[in-house]
Amino acid sequence: MNRKSFVLTIFTILCVGSFSGYAESSVDRDFFQTEINWYELTVTAKINEPLPKIVFDEDDPDFGKPGTATNKGRSDLLARKKAKEKLRMRLSQRIESLFLNSDYTLFEYSGSNPSVRTRINSFISEEKETYDFQPKKNILESKASLHLATKQGLLAYLPMEYGTEEIPVFNESVLPVAFSGLVVDARHLDLRQSLFPKIQSDRGLDIYSPVYVKESYAIETGYVIYRTDNNERYLEKRVGKNPFFVLALGLAGKNQTDLILPSDEVAKLLSHPDSRKNLTRCKVMILVSK
Known part of the structure; x- marks a missing residue:
């Protein structure tokens, strides 16, 4: 996908979400209609x-x-x-x-x-x-x-390896911009929601993983949340006023729960230390189809 097509696709998808006026958490129901609300966890x-x-x-x-x-x-x-x-x-x-x-x-x-x-x-x-x-x-x-989240939730009972590594920094020369969080648009993909999805570049480098985040944030707020829309009110609550928007290129992993992002976009996201710090605080939202 060339850069012009990539930017146009992002604009189209985000505008559809913005003007739909339909704000909804991602809800997954099983055979018995027991449901998981992936925004409220x-x-x-x-x-x-x-x-x-x-x-x-x-x-x-x-x-x-x-x-x-x-x-x-x-x-x-x-x-x-x-x-x-x-x-x-x-x-x-x-x-x-x-x-x-x-x-x-x-x-x-x-x-x-x-x-x-x-x-x-x-x-x-x-x-x-x-x-x-x-x-x-x-x-x-x-x-x-x-x-699932909060100190009394399921995540507090799962032994995970948190915060053992530093988020990588790309060598590309880009103008550093401080982003308040990350929004990955995966509404065009058949993503399967999970508690701990990884996000990686198209070069195979993990840029978001439990080993990069602070345990207290992962437990209290959830490692990641999912929504079907990009309503500004819900965005700000999770990822702040100036999040980085990016369209996922594809899926990865056996269960198809992980996301692949363009390396040039990843370089922009990780260019500023505050942006990387906000990733360690789990300020990440993934947009999925209904």
Whole structure:
């Protein structure tokens, strides 16, 4: 792709996002409609649990049978208990199906690393879910959510190698510009979202990886977030007022979770120490298709 075509493509894609007026987090749903919000970094499961039949008359043939209750309070309590069990199972299944990076899902990674399995089990057993129950006629609408980021989130339980290397600096002579963050447009690619995607140049050099970022930022805010739009309000919250926009050239890695950027654009991004510092603070957003 020549430079003129590259710039024109960036302009076209960004303008479409800007004028669409459609601000939406990237949400990924599985077969059970358990969803991951990749902007808020939450996992949410929903189910409708039948409310046990209320039988308060001792002469009723159903009195005392399994699946019944003698009053509304007991009926709600029994339904909540069953709903919690189902919700926790679905959250656990969804978490383990997450792509950790381009090599593993969390289930695969924990299977090869006993300490990771122990940490994930610990996270799940500590019951960090928040619940919402709404009785509706004969069912209990139930929802449970878990955080991936924050000190109480899943990322705090995953042993990763953070901040062991310095972000590389290119030798190309470019005018240094301080950027407040990085926005990679991958809406034209079939990118698979993961907790720890790598970003590299078209020369094969990693320029964003867990080894470059500060652990506290990765845990508190998430290593990276995804959106389907470039609404200015959401951009500024994550990547500041002057982020560097770049169109991804392609995908990399076994799971197709990593991104490739043009080397000349990477040189611009990494030209200023403040830009590199903001990368270590995880000020990175990836735009994906709906």
